[in-house]
Amino acid sequence: MRITRVLGAALLALGLAAGPAAADSTPSPSASDDGGAPTRAGTSFRTATEVEQGQRATASGSTGDYLYWSFPADAEQRPTVRATVKLPETHGTQTWQIDVYDGLRRRQSCQYGAATRTAGQGTSSVELACVLRTVRAWSEPWANDPLPGTYYVRLTVVDLTASDLGQPVSTEVRVDSKDIGGAAAVDGSLSTPLVPGIAVKSEAEEDGSKSAVLSSIEPDDGWSSGWWSDRWVWTAIGGVLAALAGIGGYALTRGSGRPSRMPPSA
Amino acid sequence: MIRRQRLAAGVCALLAALTAGLAFPAGAAADETEQAAPKVELVLDVSGSMRTRDIDGGTRMAAAKQAFNEVLDATPEEVELGIRTLGANYHGDDRRTGCKDTAQLYPVGPLDRTDAKTAVATLSPTGWTPIGPALLKAANDLNGGDGARRIVLISDGEDTCQPLDPCEVAREIAAKGIGLTIDTLGLVPDAKTRDQLSCIADATGGTYTSVRHKEELSDRVGDLVDRAADPVVTPVATEGAAECAKAPALKSGLYTDREEFGQPRWYKVDLDPGQELRASVSVADDRAVHPDYGVLLRAVTLHGREIVRGEAAGDGRTDVISTGLRYPRPRSDDEDATAETVCLQVTNSFSAAAGVKTSPGLPLELTVDVVDGPSHAADVAAFGLGRGWWLLGALVLAGFIAGLLWGWLSRWRVAVWRTN
Numbered sequence: 001m002r003i004t005r006v007l008g009a010a011l012l013a014l015g016l017a018a019g020p021a022a023a024d025s026t027p028s029p030s031a032s033d034d035g036g037a038p039t040r041a042g043t044s045f046r047t048a049t050e051v052e053q054g055q056r057a058t059a060s061g062s063t064g065d066y067l068y069w070s071f072p073a074d075a076e077q078r079p080t081v082r083a084t085v086k087l088p089e090t091h092g093t094q095t096w097q098i099d100v101y102d103g104l105r106r107r108q109s110c111q112y113g114a115a116t117r118t119a120g121q122g123t124s125s126v127e128l129a130c131v132l133r134t135v136r137a138w139s140e141p142w143a144n145d146p147l148p149g150t151y152y153v154r155l156t157v158v159d160l161t162a163s164d165l166g167q168p169v170s171t172e173v174r175v176d177s178k179d180i181g182g183a184a185a186v187d188g189s190l191s192t193p194l195v196p197g198i199a200v201k202s203e204a205e206e207d208g209s210k211s212a213v214l215s216s217i218e219p220d221d222g223w224s225s226g227w228w229s230d231r232w233v234w235t236a237i238g239g240v241l242a243a244l245a246g247i248g249g250y251a252l253t254r255g256s257g258r259p260s261r262m263p264p265s266a
Numbered sequence: 267m268i269r270r271q272r273l274a275a276g277v278c279a280l281l282a283a284l285t286a287g288l289a290f291p292a293g294a295a296a297d298e299t300e301q302a303a304p305k306v307e308l309v310l311d312v313s314g315s316m317r318t319r320d321i322d323g324g325t326r327m328a329a330a331k332q333a334f335n336e337v338l339d340a341t342p343e344e345v346e347l348g349i350r351t352l353g354a355n356y357h358g359d360d361r362r363t364g365c366k367d368t369a370q371l372y373p374v375g376p377l378d379r380t381d382a383k384t385a386v387a388t389l390s391p392t393g394w395t396p397i398g399p400a401l402l403k404a405a406n407d408l409n410g411g412d413g414a415r416r417i418v419l420i421s422d423g424e425d426t427c428q429p430l431d432p433c434e435v436a437r438e439i440a441a442k443g444i445g446l447t448i449d450t451l452g453l454v455p456d457a458k459t460r461d462q463l464s465c466i467a468d469a470t471g472g473t474y475t476s477v478r479h480k481e482e483l484s485d486r487v488g489d490l491v492d493r494a495a496d497p498v499v500t501p502v503a504t505e506g507a508a509e510c511a512k513a514p515a516l517k518s519g520l521y522t523d524r525e526e527f528g529q530p531r532w533y534k535v536d537l538d539p540g541q542e543l544r545a546s547v548s549v550a551d552d553r554a555v556h557p558d559y560g561v562l563l564r565a566v567t568l569h570g571r572e573i574v575r576g577e578a579a580g581d582g583r584t585d586v587i588s589t590g591l592r593y594p595r596p597r598s599d600d601e602d603a604t605a606e607t608v609c610l611q612v613t614n615s616f617s618a619a620a621g622v623k624t625s626p627g628l629p630l631e632l633t634v635d636v637v638d639g640p641s642h643a644a645d646v647a648a649f650g651l652g653r654g655w656w657l658l659g660a661l662v663l664a665g666f667i668a669g670l671l672w673g674w675l676s677r678w679r680v681a682v683w684r685t686n
Contacts, residue, residue, distance in 0.1 A: 040493065043447075043473060045548060045588070046520070046631070047498050060485070062475040064464065066585040104590025105546040105633075107578055138643050141574050141592050158583045165464055166452060166476030182653050188643025191542065194592075197499065199518035199544075199635040212497035214520060214633065231651035238658045242665030249669025253677055 041067035041155075041171070045105060045196075048152055050217050053079070056174045063087075063094070063167045067155045072217045074193075074224050075137035075148045076184045077177040080113070083128045083155050084172045087119060091167060094119050095159035098128045103149035103194030103215070108132055116158070128155075134180045137226040138188030148223060149194025150215045182230035189226030302413035304494040305346045305374050307404045308334070308487070311421035311453075313353035316391035318422070318454070322480050326422050326453045327391050333484035334386045338379050340488050342495040348374030348407055349382065352400035352421075353393040364394035365427035374407050397425040398432040401466075405439040405446065415446040416472075416494045418487060422453035424462045433465040434623065437552060440470040441626035444522060445500050447472040449490050454478055469552045471585070471629070501631060506531030510568065510609035516634050524627035525549060531612045535634055536605040539598035544635040546576075546590030549614045549628050560615040561587045565608050573608065579615075586631075587614070594639040610634075 041059035042048040048068035051057040061067050073079045083098050097116040100108045113129035132146055139145035155171055157164075192198050197214030204213075310330055321329040334349070341347055349372040356367040371389070372382045401417065408415045425432045436448050449472040450463035464474040473490075477483045501522040507513040513532040525531050537543050547563045560579035566572050576589035595606060616628060644650070 040489065043493075044471060044585070046501075047493075047496065060489070062473060062486075065473045101588065102590075103546075104544060104576070104592060105548060105588035106576060106590050107588075137648075138640065141594055144576075156583070156585075162457065162460070165460060166455075166474045168475070168482055182648070185648035185651075185653075186643065187645040187648050187650065189640060191638040191640045194544070196544075196546065196633050197518075197520065197635065199637050200520075203518070212499045214499050226648075229648045229651070231648050231653045234653040234657060235651045238652065238661035241658060242661040242668075245662040245665035246669035246672070249666040249671075250673040251669075253670055253673025 038069075041069055041173075044068060045101075045152055046214065048215075050215070051173065051175060052220065053175050053177055056172060058170065058172050060168065060170045062165075063091075063157055063160060063169055064165045065156065067171060069153045069155075069173050070150050070215060070217060071153070071175045072193075072219045073132075073135050073146070073148065073151050073177060074219050075135050075189075075226060076180050076182075076224075076229070078134045078180050079132045079151065079175055079177040081130045081132070081153050082174050082176075083153070085119075085126045085128070085155070086170045086172075087124060087126065088167045088169065089124075090122075091119075091164050092121055092161035093159075094126075094157050094161075094164060096126045096128060097156060097158045098130050099154045099156075100130055100132060101152040101154065102144075102146055103151070103196055105152070105196075106144050108144075108146055108151070118159070134184045136184060136186050137224075138186055138190060147190060147194050149190075150196060150217050182234070185229035185231055193223050302411050302500075303344055303346045304414040304416070305348070305408045305411060306416045306418065306491050306494045307348040307350055307374055307407055308337075309350045309352065309400055309404050309417055309419045310334070310371075310389070311353060311395055311397075311419075311423065312351045312389050312391055313393055313395040313423060313426075314391055315395075315423050316453075320454050321478065321483075324480070325391075327389070329453070329480045329483055330420060331386055331389065332480060333487055335383055336484040337487045337491055338377070338382050338386075341377055341379075341491055345377070345491060345495050346375050346413075347377045347382070347491065348372055349385065350400060350404050350407065351389065352396050354389060356393045358393075361394070361427070365396045365399060367393050368396055368400040368403050370403070370407060394426050395421065395423050396427040397421060397462075397466075398427060398430040398435040401432060401435050401439060401448065405442070408446065412500055413445075414494055414498055414500070416490065417446070417448045418490050419448060419450045419463070419466065420453065420483075420487070421450070421459065421463065422455065424459045432462060433469055436466040436469040437623075437626065440552065440629065441524060444503055445498075446470065450474045451483065451486060452476045453483070468585075471550060471552070504533070504632075506533050506612065506630075508532065510534055510566065510607075510611075513609060515607075516610075516632075518634055518636050521632040521634070523630045523632065525612065525614060525630045526624050526627035527616055527618065528614070529627065531630065533610045533612075533632065533634075535608050535610060535636065537593070537595050537608050537636065538605050539595055539603045540639045542592055542594040542637050542639040543608055544590070544592045544633075544637065545610055546588060546633050547612050548586040548588035548631045549612070549616065550586045550631070551584065551616055552629055553622055554618060555622070556617045556619070557581050557583075558615075559584075559587055559617070561589055562611075562613045562615075563589050563591055564611045565591055565593050566611055568607050568609065587616075588631075590633075596642070597639070 037055045038049045038057045048070040051069045051071045095118045110130035113131045115130040119126045135146045195215050201213045316327040352368045371385045448470040450467045452463045467474040501520040504521045510532045513534045563576040576591035578589035
């Protein structure tokens, strides 16, 4: 009886500890080395420079360029895109903007963050941010929910005085993501992540030929299978607790074992 | 008999050698990246105004020469580089002759750095600024091959050979060639030069940079040449039809087309049961358009029923407007189920002022991916599993009540058994 009680208490404690711990949101691996970080940006979806999450990608460009990067985002992540633009010493009022597109080139909304910002005369830099919605493993084909796959970031000036066109600027982009965990785990999954050109790529792999692909992006630890989530832990703990509670309830109706008036020899 | 065997063996050996010979180069080629050599042509303005001393104390020409030397040193091996000049040879005042003055200084091909540098050193600022004709010739120089093609135009003044508008020329070139972009650099540009050069860049999806310092020039040109060396997918040209029945059948891949203002374009894709169609489309505005625009991509059955659509709208300055859709076709129990033809319709709602040319149409880029379809989701939550304190509470309560009931039930049963 005592063993059961101890075991029950331990399990309960484990449940209390594991549940929130698993659900706790931890930022994705940050401050990784920037040794291999790209120093150039693409100028179209086709030529977008691939960036890993946590990498600080830099690029120099001209005011008026459309700069493109792409990054992978997996299910249950909530990516945040940050961009900094260092402006030339003299310039007029300019408005800069980041747009994020998913693997189907559908524009994705920002939940919050200043994705568009106006820099007044003499401002030396602009900082932009966009917090995306949580990436889901599956959604209806008619929805435009973010799905695992390639995401594109486009950084550009959307409003400027004509004389500022073509001035040199240096830009910096960084993508981090918050792990939302099982709270965002949905049923179903995509057969392949939304990576453009993935059908062509797999055909080419069968042929054994190598050629340029639209996007060869993949997270560090591969795409999640969509099988695991902390919902398994919660449900299992719930099952155990229910069983213990059942035993407890049963025990209540039986009293504390043998009646005390019974002689030990009986 | 023996002789015949020998003959047979000889023939076999010959065949084997031939097959090996045929097969091996193909295998070897497959090992390397099958990327056609990217071609870049630098087009340099050598007109009289290049003599102006306003770049870091030196002439514009000196800055350009220095930049070219640095870029030639740093050009990646695989890039085929050529140099064309405009206004380098004709001193006179005859406009007609001056406007034909463009010459290939170094042909597009594998680069011999010494030769190229020697050729650059001979240049001295001379004549007119025939940008339009030079671009046409440069596009000719880059003809052939499947690789990326890029023209880098460096100029310090606007085109002096009207009425041929270089901006129109650039658009025509982009419409003819696939994957050809023109990047422009203005040396200490005035407003007119800037407008013209940025118009040329916009017309081909290129970039425009204004240059005031030497390092800026060499950095930028070097960057553009390096960029040409990056492997990119070359799209396949296709031509969408006005209705689905006549539309071209597309497989997985990347396609380009041209679409005029308000013109619908139809394509079709065959989809087996259990496969998923993913399509995305981008329409670029390569000319001055009104600031409100949109694009619509619809997947429609042969009978005209809309399956799914992707739509996007925007306002303000942009290079492209794009949208996409996916359509997973459910698995079929019927083994004879045939491929379904899905029609894709692309329309855009760009509009332009009356004076803007409508043809060639706006550049359209279409990606099609046909992949295996996903399993159907039966529940909102993953595998129908639960999560959170309410779930735990509910389960504990249910377990407790079940335990109580079970206990009472068994007590009651024992009591009934005792009395009997």
